Amino acid sequence: MWKAAMNEDMKSLQKNKTWELVECPPGKKPVGCRWIYTVKYKVDGSIERFKTRLVAKGYTQTYGIDYIETFASVAKINIVRVLLSLVANLDWPLQQFDVKNAFLHDELSEEVYMDLPLGCMVSEKQCQKVCKLKKSLYRLKQSSRAWFERITTLIVYVDDMVVTGNDPEERKALQNYLSREFEMKDLGPLKYFLGIEVSRSSEGIFLSQRKYALDLLQETGVSGCQLVNSPIEKGLKLCVEPNQVSTDKGRYQRLVGRLMYLAHTRPYIAYTLSVVSQYMHNPGEQHMNAIMRILRYLKNAPGKGILFAKNVDHQSIEVYIDVDWAGAVDDR
Numbered sequence: 001m002w003k004a005a006m007n008e009d010m011k012s013l014q015k016n017k018t019w020e021l022v023e024c025p026p027g028k029k030p031v032g033c034r035w036i037y038t039v040k041y042k043v044d045g046s047i048e049r050f051k052t053r054l055v056a057k058g059y060t061q062t063y064g065i066d067y068i069e070t071f072a073s074v075a076k077i078n079i080v081r082v083l084l085s086l087v088a089n090l091d092w093p094l095q096q097f098d099v100k101n102a103f104l105h106d107e108l109s110e111e112v113y114m115d116l117p118l119g120c121m122v123s124e125k126q127c128q129k130v131c132k133l134k135k136s137l138y139r140l141k142q143s144s145r146a147w148f149e150r151i152t153t154l155i156v157y158v159d160d161m162v163v164t165g166n167d168p169e170e171r172k173a174l175q176n177y178l179s180r181e182f183e184m185k186d187l188g189p190l191k192y193f194l195g196i197e198v199s200r201s202s203e204g205i206f207l208s209q210r211k212y213a214l215d216l217l218q219e220t221g222v223s224g225c226q227l228v229n230s231p232i233e234k235g236l237k238l239c240v241e242p243n244q245v246s247t248d249k250g251r252y253q254r255l256v257g258r259l260m261y262l263a264h265t266r267p268y269i270a271y272t273l274s275v276v277s278q279y280m281h282n283p284g285e286q287h288m289n290a291i292m293r294i295l296r297y298l299k300n301a302p303g304k305g306i307l308f309a310k311n312v313d314h315q316s317i318e319v320y321i322d323v324d325w326a327g328a329v330d331d332r
Contacts (some may be wrong), residue, residue, distance in 0.1 A: 009053060009054055010117075019131035028111075034055060067069065094164050094189055094200070096193065098161075213302040217298065222299060238286060239289060247283050260273055268326070
């Protein structure tokens with residue numbers, strides 16, 4: 001299965017004329033490359049497909065010589081949430097698309113050379129040659145920038161996109177245009193996007209991150225721990241203590257980051273996250289314990305999420321605030 005996936009990837013590279021074999025010019029240092037192997041899973045955890053990708057070792061590139069611009073546009077999750085709220089209330093369809101090998105469609109303006117990929121069948125005379133890249137390749141510093149320059153009328157998340165609107169003919173015309181320009185994959189109605197599960201019913205659109213939460217609980221070893229009924233202990237006042245027991249700073253920061261992403265569909269952990277994120281620079285044992293409590297709380301119902309209900313009053317805004325009357329120990 002892996003060999004078949006690699007052969008398919010090589011066919012795409014050759015069809016797209018991603019490189020040409022040339023002698024390496026004097027003074028030029030070719031960029032290395034490697035194969036990445038990924039098992040893609042469905043929402044229910046079953047295997048969807050085996051995926052391979054040839055990527056460049058972009059970390060060996062030199063700024064100003066091999067690349068200049070690296071910026072690429074990605075849609076903020078808040079924009080996605082606003083869009084889904086509109087879709088729920090206006091009864092618009094939601095169609096998801098993926099661009100196959102998106103970065104391979106982009107012409108390189110820089111002169112970049114790459115080593116021959118492992119498994120690339122060439123004649124004995126060509127074994128000493130290198131690949132002069134004509135198109136972009138994944139993990140080159142400029143790849144996402146080059147891809148973004150091909151699309152200017154869509155909000156996309158790198159190469160994933162969701163199309164909606166109230167004009168079926170216009171949506172179809174857009175789909176046809178994209179299919180002519182790029183090799184597109186129609187993923188059907190939106191069900192899974194950026195680690196967020198999307199369910200639609202007559203009540204509205206429900207978002208959850210059940211698989212994301214379960215994976216996080218499994219990775220942190222919290223799956224077998226005792227449950228708690230609140231994300232933070234009542235009356236807890238965290239601070240930086242002079243003689244506090246230190247903890248793994250990198251692990252603490254990674255957990256806070258992953259929980260922040262989970263808060264997109266679990267807004268009620270936002271306050272607790274705002275507390276623990278204040279100690280990213282110098283976390284102690286008591287701060288890590290607070291993180292573990294959030295995880296034990298999430299274990300109660302990993303499938304909880306947020307509902308964008310239909311027919312809600314968009315003219316009124318409700319705001320909730322947690323007032324503790326200057327209870328922050330560090331700075332009041």
